[in-house]
Amino acid sequence: MKKLMMICMSLLMVIGLVACDDDTEGMKKVGIIQYAQHPALDQAHDGFIDALKDEGFEEGKNITFDDQNAQGEGSNAETIADKLVNDGNDLIYAIATPSAIAAAQKTTEIPIVISAVTNPEDSKLVKSNEKPGGNVTGVSDLTPVEDQIDLLVKLAPEVKSVAVMYTNAERNSELQYEIAKKALEAKGIKVEAATVSESNQVQQVAESLVGKVDAIYVPTDNMVSESIANVVSVTNEHNMPTIVGEIAMVEKGALATYGINYYDIGYLAGKQAAKILRGEAEPKDMPIEYSSEDKLEMGFNESTAKKLGITIPEELLKEAKIVK
Known part of the structure; x- marks a missing residue:
């Protein structure tokens, strides 16, 4: 009887060890590179985590995250990408263009899901937005630039000249500048490119525009949006x-x-990542996705409008988010 009990205990220990090994083997490792710390990219990060949770990936149970932030430095993004590749992650989530490029340059094997990249094809991250063809897919943050120019004109119809502020080394921002320039010129509005290459130039460039233009348009540009308060x-x-x-x-x-x-x-x-992690799809066959029109949001800063003496039309206020 004693021998039988020992055999049973040994069998249970073996079964337990196998179960543990199976749990370890089933654990997915996801590396995250967020380019900078600011609200828009923070939201893209949180949405990704929540989607995976909704898809049944629970941190510590069947998925682990190596969550890294490059603090707005390209060299940091490259170092992080090296680490995530060397650590053998099952998938890399890259938030913003510099992070996406850093990751894509380090591996053609590990699946990479990107977001906050305006045009992945133009940034050479995929062969085409419709059929990526490699290990990269994701979601574009292409914003409705023409609609934003229309909004500017509705709020300030007397505007005759507009400066577009963006980072000159950021191709996605250049693309938005080109769209904005075309839209503004079609309305007979003079356009000035106000570019920066470092964050400490942002306020200086803004000051240089005083008396030269009537209004400013800022696209979804990482560097300028980080310094928008300036x-x-x-x-x-x-x-x-x-x-x-x-x-x-x-x-x-x-x-x-x-x-x-x-x-x-x-x-x-995050939804795309879940499909990849479950083996249901591969990045090469997954088109770049875009936010649907019903997810677009209008917003106004009430105190700023008051300071500028601008009355926001009632029809625009109906669906808008108001910041006091």
């Missing part, structure tokens, strides 16, 4: 309406936006 400290003081690419900049003092919801694009990216 921009609006100048523009609001000098009665220059500032229309922006997304709601987080309105919360920091910009006048208005009609743009995408970054939590939503992060959530869509």
Whole structure:
């Protein structure tokens, strides 16, 4: 009987060890590279995590995250990408173009899901947005630039000249500048490119525009959006309406936006990641996705509108988010 009990205990221990090994083998490892710390990218991060949770991936149970932030430095993004590849992650989630490029340059084997990248094809991350063809897929943050220009004109119809502020080294921002320029010129409005290459230039460039233009448009540009408080400290003081690419900049003092919801694009990216992790799809066959029109959000900063003496039309207020 004693021998039988020992045999049974040994068998139970073996079964337990096998079960543990199976749990370890079933654990998915996901590395995250977020390019910078600001509200829009934070939302894209949170949406991704929540989508995976909704898809049955529970941290510590069947998935682990190596969550890294490059703090706005390209060299940091490259170092993080190296680490995530060397650690053998099952998937990498890259938030914003510099992070996506850093990850894509380090591996052609590990699946990469991206978000907050305006045009992945133009950034050479995929062969085409419709059929990526490699190990990269994801969700674009292409914002409705023409609609944002229309909003600017509705709020400030007297505007004759507009500066577009963006980072000159950021191809996605250049693309939005080109769209904005075409839309503004079609309305007979003069356009000036106001570019920056470092964050400490943002306020100086904003100050240089005082007296030269009537309003400023800021697309979904990482560097300028991080420093938007410096921009609006100048523009609001000098009665220059500032229309922006997304709601987080309105919360920091910009006048208005009609743009995408970054939590939503992060959530869509998380849904893509879940399919890849379950082996249901491969990035090469997964088209780049876009936020649906019903997820677009209009927002106004009430105190900024009051300071600028702008009355927001009632029809625009109905569905808008108002920041006090």
